[in-house]
Amino acid sequence: MSNILRIKRSLISVSDKGKIVPFAKDLAKEGIEIISTGNTFKELKKNKINVKKIEEVTFFPEILSGRVKTLHPKIFGGILANKLDQSHARQLKQHSILEIQLVVVNLYPFKETIKISNNVNKCIENIDIGGPSLIRAAAKNFLSTAIITDKDDYKKVINEIKKLGGISIELRKFLALKAFKKTMQYDNAIFNWFSNKITKNQEEYLLLEGEKIDDLRYGENPHQAASIFSFNNNKKRFFKQLNGKALSFNNLNDLRAGLSLLAEFKNPTAVIIKHAIPCGVAETNNIYNSWMKACQADELSAFGGVVALNGNVDKKLAIKLSSIFLEVIAAKAFSKEALEVLNKKKNLRVIKILGFKKFKKEKPQSIITMPDIFLVQNRDTSNITKKNIKVVSKKKPTSRELDDLIFANKVVKHVRSNAIVLAKNKITLGIGSGNTSRVDSVNFAIQKSKRANSKNKKNFLSGSVMASDAFFPFPDSITLAYKAGVKSIIQPGGSLKDNLVIKEVDEKKLSMVFSFKRSFSH
């Protein structure tokens, strides 16, 4: 039983007093002596718990408005002594230091304070000094001392004391790990606040911090281990799953891609993602039509896709959605009847999206890791509208073409570079993505369009528009697009050969606008 630590004496100093009274009562009932500070002492005393004031141990008063209470060798000696070391035992005796086997501390609410207060002095006053010192001392000495920093652990501890007569080494290790995590997170919050508010010296240091929510079955491939982490302590997510198998790594990445694209649109819009690239996007006046058009844009690719809709799914739409094989359906909301339809497919992942707007923000930044270093960048929040483009051709786009250009440009931003999008009536017709030469992307976007519309007898590309994520280095892409039926083009401009490109546009009697914003995405 040497792995069980018998508790004779406990120090309790808590800022958050939740659950502390019943716990202290339980400790007292087990014959454990309690030492306590300031307000904790008062609270316990008020509840008729037998408790000793810390001054009775240190023979030194609390001073400096509570800044110095526990920082005394009589306390730290009692916590830090190695209870197996005889010389330590002798020294405790010599200096009349009492052994403390259990430390219960939670910290001044620094994080909570900075959230509600801009008063710098008040925030500084909430930087706890004694608390982290006690916590770290007890955690370091977990072989001889137990440390509780979380009120949710009171029950575990009292249960062991009742059952085992003390606290097991396993629980002490668990509690010590939690303790170091707490002090690390606490100082992380202080550091971030300090660098923001005091030195205004932001981001010289980056710390990405997360709690694991779950291990994923695997990553991009079955032989890659992967996990999902939460930025928040509350483990919030931007979605709620209503049906189906657990989301895979690739599902989540596709959802990210789909919602980033969807966040560009206000009108009812449907997006279908495969391999983190859109294969069909449509913006219409109602979400049912948008889905029908997006799906028809490339039915072959839509198979097994991840769908994102910025509208509500009713029964009629649910029936349509469930008529083809999809991996994930994400939407703003689902009617009860729609869910009844979709839930019949046990595996179909049905996702309610909770935060569209979050996908419009610069943060969280994206991160690319490599050996030794990593790159961090803000997300691309650029927004191209009719107001910030410029017609550079002799011919002006028609009003319908303008709408299509803006639409196609929103989509091309989310296609892998080199990216080309062909569209008409706010429906994608062909998407060229991930090619190492721009003219290949134009060529393949046209071919995909033909493949996807092979049943369609009309010349469906006639009157279409084309968006490019970066400038055209040569006029050859224009010639190809013209032959396919494209009438208007949007691109950032900026090539050395812009004049040749514009010349070709004018010769072919097309129109072209510059967006002045490149939108590479790799």
Place this chain on the structure above:
Amino acid sequence: MSNILRIKRSLISVSDKGKIVPFAKDLAKEGIEIISTGNTFKELKKNKINVKKIEEVTFFPEILSGRVKTLHPKIFGGILANKLDQSHARQLKQHSILEIQLVVVNLYPFKETIKISNNVNKCIENIDIGGPSLIRAAAKNFLSTAIITDKDDYKKVINEIKKLGGISIELRKFLALKAFKKTMQYDNAIFNWFSNKITKNQEEYLLLEGEKIDDLRYGENPHQAASIFSFNNNKKRFFKQLNGKALSFNNLNDLRAGLSLLAEFKNPTAVIIKHAIPCGVAETNNIYNSWMKACQADELSAFGGVVALNGNVDKKLAIKLSSIFLEVIAAKAFSKEALEVLNKKKNLRVIKILGFKKFKKEKPQSIITMPDIFLVQNRDTSNITKKNIKVVSKKKPTSRELDDLIFANKVVKHVRSNAIVLAKNKITLGIGSGNTSRVDSVNFAIQKSKRANSKNKKNFLSGSVMASDAFFPFPDSITLAYKAGVKSIIQPGGSLKDNLVIKEVDEKKLSMVFSFKRSFSH
């Protein structure tokens, strides 16, 4: 001058004693009283510096093998008192506490100890308790106290004391921020070690920690802010830049992609990357030939590419490399003559690669951030050789075809899904990447091959091999490849329709092997 803190008394307790003697001498010369602990006291005394033992202040000895030295209200009161608060001043007087305006502390070498020792007790003994308490107390009270945690700051501080008669508020803020960073990093190291060694509870919590090396000019696009961070305090990088403009965000990402691919090869191999995708790869018996073949594989795409070579660049190769426009040339080494040739192009980024092997490891993990959550996964370190594949067709691949299959499979692993690679004689002929339908990727790989080899009159695809990063859902891709001249195929297998796919392979008298490893990359 109220922003200048006059220093009358200083506490020095340092584990790393570098530079401390001259600094303490300087302080003493300025009439500053010095209080010190154990070994620091001895070191200063030995050097004839006038110094007071901490026990003379606390009237309490160091106890518990040095575990408790400074944790005393006479010390913390002196550090934490608000020097503008009259009630604080009265309390100091009442308890005969001496004001301390300067704290100089560095911590037990925990990180260094865990690197060299597996002795758990020794590591635990190196968890500093008093040090972080002093540091945090002084940093919290930066309005009244200065804290030095880095010996490189001694000079800054003594210069101000000499020049201004004290330490400015700006410097105190800077030092306090550094102090909180230090305690945060210290506890981060303890937490990680503890979770690894003591609770074996790894990665429930992830903390990505980095020092900013530089702000990049911009990210993927000019309107995105981006920075480069180092995982290490020593700011090590996997490369050394020998010439040219600063590496851009996209250059670095391309380098990452190129070196990840290059790390698959032992023989002399050349890789050309555009938009984080390979556009030409060749493996031969010498690096000159590899470059020539890789470049010829798709000359159009190679323009403006990032080149990675696992060999040494001599003058002959340098002349060839500098004959086309490239963004980056990365290689194992460059001869003096080669550098003379390359350095003539002022902008050309010339990179010496320092750590190929680092690109073969599972860590650092890759990270995908999104609102609320982020995904973390190990890198794909799978290695497909002749030993772990299985022939599933009636016909067996020839020895030459087998070599090409392994080659093509190494490349396809690093192409965006859906990925198809056509190759022959260990040279890529056509790369289909980033398509939402697999048959599109096959089709476009063939077309790219034709476009890239248009000058080549022979039927260059005849006798080639094809690699696919995931299974073929239908036999249509096989038919297409057959018609183009492909003779052998490698793919992971695992489709419901594998039997139909194999049937088509057999009917067309092709050979096919399964790798049993999918290699999606998005």
